[in-house]
Amino acid sequence: MKPKIHLFWIGAAAVFAAGLMFTQVADNEFYFFASYVVLQAVIMATAWNILGGFTGYVNFGSAGFFAVGAYTTVALNKAFGLPLPVMIVAAAALSGLLGLAAGYLTLRLKGVYFAISTLAMSIVLETVANNWEYVGGASGAYILTPEDSWFFDSYIELLFMLILTLAIGSAAVARFLSSSRIGQGLAAIRDDEVAAASSGVPTLKLKLISASVMGAMMGVAGAPYPFFVTYVDPVSAFNLLVAVNAIAMPMIGGTATWIGPIIGGLVVGGAQEIITVTISSEMNLLVVGVMLVAFITLAPRGIVGLFQDFRDKKKRRKQ
Amino acid sequence: MSAPVLQVDGLTKMFGGFTALDKVSLHLGRGERLGLIGPNGSGKTTMINCISGALINDEGSILFEGNEIKGLPAYKRACLGIARSFQIPRPFRSMTVLENLCVPLDYAAWDRIGHENIRDQAMEILETIGFADRANELSAGLTQVDLRKLELARAMAGKPTVLVSDEAMAGLSSSEVDEILEILMTLNDRGVAVIMIEHIMRAVMRFCERIVVLDAGHKIAEGTPEEIVENPDVERAYLGE
Numbered sequence: 001m002k003p004k005i006h007l008f009w010i011g012a013a014a015v016f017a018a019g020l021m022f023t024q025v026a027d028n029e030f031y032f033f034a035s036y037v038v039l040q041a042v043i044m045a046t047a048w049n050i051l052g053g054f055t056g057y058v059n060f061g062s063a064g065f066f067a068v069g070a071y072t073t074v075a076l077n078k079a080f081g082l083p084l085p086v087m088i089v090a091a092a093a094l095s096g097l098l099g100l101a102a103g104y105l106t107l108r109l110k111g112v113y114f115a116i117s118t119l120a121m122s123i124v125l126e127t128v129a130n131n132w133e134y135v136g137g138a139s140g141a142y143i144l145t146p147e148d149s150w151f152f153d154s155y156i157e158l159l160f161m162l163i164l165t166l167a168i169g170s171a172a173v174a175r176f177l178s179s180s181r182i183g184q185g186l187a188a189i190r191d192d193e194v195a196a197a198s199s200g201v202p203t204l205k206l207k208l209i210s211a212s213v214m215g216a217m218m219g220v221a222g223a224p225y226p227f228f229v230t231y232v233d234p235v236s237a238f239n240l241l242v243a244v245n246a247i248a249m250p251m252i253g254g255t256a257t258w259i260g261p262i263i264g265g266l267v268v269g270g271a272q273e274i275i276t277v278t279i280s281s282e283m284n285l286l287v288v289g290v291m292l293v294a295f296i297t298l299a300p301r302g303i304v305g306l307f308q309d310f311r312d313k314k315k316r317r318k319q
Numbered sequence: 320m321s322a323p324v325l326q327v328d329g330l331t332k333m334f335g336g337f338t339a340l341d342k343v344s345l346h347l348g349r350g351e352r353l354g355l356i357g358p359n360g361s362g363k364t365t366m367i368n369c370i371s372g373a374l375i376n377d378e379g380s381i382l383f384e385g386n387e388i389k390g391l392p393a394y395k396r397a398c399l400g401i402a403r404s405f406q407i408p409r410p411f412r413s414m415t416v417l418e419n420l421c422v423p424l425d426y427a428a429w430d431r432i433g434h435e436n437i438r439d440q441a442m443e444i445l446e447t448i449g450f451a452d453r454a455n456e457l458s459a460g461l462t463q464v465d466l467r468k469l470e471l472a473r474a475m476a477g478k479p480t481v482l483v484s485d486e487a488m489a490g491l492s493s494s495e496v497d498e499i500l501e502i503l504m505t506l507n508d509r510g511v512a513v514i515m516i517e518h519i520m521r522a523v524m525r526f527c528e529r530i531v532v533l534d535a536g537h538k539i540a541e542g543t544p545e546e547i548v549e550n551p552d553v554e555r556a557y558l559g560e
Binding site: 181184187190194195196197198199202203256 | 373393397412413414421422425426428473476
């Protein structure tokens with residue numbers, strides 16, 4: 001078990017170092033914008049998978065949690081002008097609490113009812129944002145990016161490194177959860193909730209932990225978003241595409257492991273960015289749809305599942 | 320006789336206007352083998368759902384080792400030492416047989432056993448019931464009889480004082496019934512009190528020291544297997560007038 005932990009952190013450090021190098025080498029700012037979008041998607045996919053993949057509860061309200069993170073930043077920035085890391089922590093706390101509350105109210109519902117209730121929650125929150133004048137209401141709010149970008153050449157490079165760090169952090173959290181005793185309990189809930197309870201698994205408590213971590217992580221993904229786009233309105237923050245991507249990416253990458261959503265996020269998010277610039281920005285939606293349908297019908301365990309099947313076949317051939 | 324490990328008094332459970340159990344009382348001695356029989360719809364499964372916490376009884380009390388457990392959620396009862404197997408097997412399908420056993424060891428038995436070598440303990444249980452060769456198989460691919468064995472092994476892994484076995488043998492062949500009986504006997508030898516719900520009378524007669532008969536939510540008879548066979552009320556419940 002131990003060498004594996006080291007391997008993960010070595011990998012994380014390597015990715016971080018590569019990101020730093022990238023900021024020094026690349027001079028076209030587009031790369032940072034594109035990478036930011038992909039990495040944000042990776043965090044969203046990882047977050048969704050904690051409740052959706054590990055625990056088996058499908059959540060359609062991802063955009064709601066994301067927007068709570070974004071609006072926390074908008075409000076705190078306007079009110080106090082706090083530093084970004086503080087606002088990220090606040091966003092995590094607030095959307096984590098929202099996850100806890102939503103979980104407490106809805107996690108007694110099974111399957112499709114839970115999915116619908118999360119969608120409804122997102123719509124309720126959007127209505128609140130539409131009518132909250134302080135953060136711009138329906139017409140949205142402008143955010144000025146700070147002039148100070150530390151030792152990076154531009155603020156987008158700073159944001160890129162920030163979201164990269166957050167993505168690594170959320171991967172670490174997901175990995176810890178999946179390999180821990182909690183992860184084992186979550187898997188038992190996903191497989192059979194009644195049997196889990198009679199095996200002593202505190203099902204409601206674990207589901208609430210799962211929902212809170214999911215919510216907090218989505219809030220974290222949303223918190224730097226206002227500085228990235230510099231203009232936030234309810235339509236963009238509560239965009240259904242955010243919610244759809246958060247579901248599609250883990251499905252395509254594979255929901256059973258922590259690495260599945262990361263692979264899914266990189267592959268789908270990367271493909272979307274490439275198609276947006278090379279073909280058309282409308283096409284990228286179509287691609288997610290086609291990929292999702294293809295994977296659900298042909299490879300329901302995602303890219304990770306395909307890889308595992310391939311490895312098992314090879315093993316069998318050797319024997 | 321020492322104080323019973325499980326004491327059910329005046330248990331009533333209603334589903335809307337339908338009374339599934341009407342003031343039923345029973346007790347289970349430490350390490351005892353109790354049979355719970357009755358025609359279909361007599362309330363056997365409702366009874367064990369109330370004992371295991373899947374349902375909450377409307378009236379009456381359930382004392383486990385002298386403490387009232389009414390109102391406790393199912394998982395807490397599992398942690399206290401009440402295990403159950405399900406009539407229709409409910410394995411954790413994404414896990415191997417061994418991993419299935421690790422769940423109750425890591426949760427239900429967590430406070431009562433050492434936290435070390437969970438996998439070894441799971442393996443030891445599989446060896447006791449002669450199931451070790453399947454340890455690393457995915458539970459989703461098991462046959463019916465193996466799924467029943469897994470149900471019992473997983474119940475065992477919760478280190479229970481009381482096991483409720485809900486029709487663990489229904490639909491199995493005669494030799495398979497013997498295999499399951501042997502597993503239940505092994506468990507009982509280790510001091511686990513067993514409540515067996517079963518329709519296969521051969522198994523009930525062989526296994527149980529005492530039998531409680533339910534019919535339409537009422538307890539109509541209680542006694543040794545020999546007494547139950549002779550009881551005219553039981554005959555009437557099963558065969559009619």
